[in-house]
Amino acid sequence: MSYQCILTDVKQGVGIITLNRPKVMNALNATLCREVGEAVDGFEANDSIGCIILTGGDQVFAAGADIKEMKDQSFPALHAKNFPYIQRDCWRAIEDARKPIIAAVAGFALGGGCEMVMACDFIIAADNAKFGQPEVSIGTMPGAGGTQRLTKAVGKAKAMEMCLTGRMMDAEEAERSGLVARIVTAEALAEQALKTAAKIASMSRPTVMLIKESVNMGVSCSLDDGLRFERRAFEATFAFEDCSEGMNAFAEKRKPVFKNR
Ligand code: CO8
Missing domain, CATH: 1.10.12.10 (Lyase 2-enoyl-coa Hydratase, Chain  A, domain 2)
Structure with missing residues (x-):
């Protein structure tokens, strides 16, 4: 299967999905969201795969929804069709998957990108990872679980502060606060995520x-x-x-x- 906005690979019984729109910091456009949903479905249906990794680039996981694509949407259109331009609710596809999905995060995971990694089963973060819900800075708010999952993960005080100010959390704070399972060096991220996923796939x-x-x-x-x-x-x-x-x-x-x- 060939995709426009993601790459997929299979190693050691692990399906790997890599977000791949580097010129726009892996901003989540409709095509990318549809493709992530399709890739998750494909790995779910593939009997040779026991675990899935969702990852991005070395400096950015994803900088959130594609603001340039989203900016001309209207409330009646969004409300009538439950965010129609996205076509596929990839956050839902991730959380509905029955096989475990590990997020391997380096660099920025912001807005819809932070919501995407929080929909995964756990996060392994590179030491350069940064998490945030900056939607308030562009006059909107989290729409795919940010106010809910972040609050469950780190508690009301930190979630409220982050969602209301757009403040980002670095990897150390995220681990201390329970948002991420483990921090590894940026260089070791891919290898450590694969090692962990392959272990799960072997069970x-x-x-x-x-x-x-x-x-x-x-x-x-x-x-x-x-x-x-x-x-x-x-x-x-x-x-x-x-x-x-x-x-x-x-x-x-x-x-x-x-x-x-
Ligand atoms: N959308 C579109 N393009 C983006 C985005 C984005 N979210 N983020 C970065 N880009 C583009 C920039 O426009 C720029 O493009 P160009 O070179 O053509 O000007 C390129 O990526 C590089 O970005 P910067 O020059 O800004 O890079 P910096 O290193 O200076 O800054 C940041 C990096 C801090 C990540 C900065 O780009 C930034 O703040 N980005 C926006 C972050 C943001 O506000 N995210 C939230 C978006 S809203 C959202 O996610 C809502 C989700 C709701 C989902 C509900 C679904 C049902």
Whole structure:
């Protein structure tokens, strides 16, 4: 499949999506959003892939929605068709994916770009990463999860300050605040993200999917409901051949051979 605004690759059971509009800091135009959605769908449907990486360039993940493309939109058009010019809600495609998606972020992740990495399952940040919701500076506001996911990730005080002032958070503050899982050097980002994703891809896929679903449940439901869901999901893993293979392999002091069933 050839794309205009992204690159895709497959390595070690990992599907890699790279945003690729370097001249405009990977601004998210309609084509890029559609292509990210299509690439996620394609990797989801590909049985040889167990994990996905979403990444950008060395200096910028994405500087947000393409302001030049967005600037002439009107409220009636946006409202009537739920942001029609984007055509494909790639943020939704990312969060609906059942395979884990890791964001590997170097440089700016701003506006819709910050929202895109927050829709992923976790973020590995390069030491030059910067996160922000600067929409207020151009007279608008986050529209794809910025006020919601940032608040859940870093708490109300920091999210409110960032959304109201446009202040960016550097990688260290983002790690301290719980927005990113881990910081690596910019040079090591691609390798470390691939190593992490390949490790996930080597695990039992149905179990990995249940773990992802269970953690995500916990983000949006009560502790009681989350614990109940987790217990049923845990029990369900005993229906997988991979579960008995994993436990037998441990008892027999050998490496498990997971068959994703
Ligand atoms: N859209 C379009 N073009 C952009 C964007 C953008 N978001 N960001 C940068 N560019 C372009 C610039 O216009 C420039 O192009 P040219 O060379 O033709 O003039 C080129 O990229 C390089 O940019 P700069 O010269 O500005 O580079 P700097 O290194 O000086 O600055 C910044 C980098 C700080 C990233 C700066 O470019 C910037 O502030 N960009 C805009 C950031 C922003 O406001 N983002 C929020 C956009 S709104 C949004 O994301 C809402 C999402 C809602 C989604 C809801 C969907 C349902």
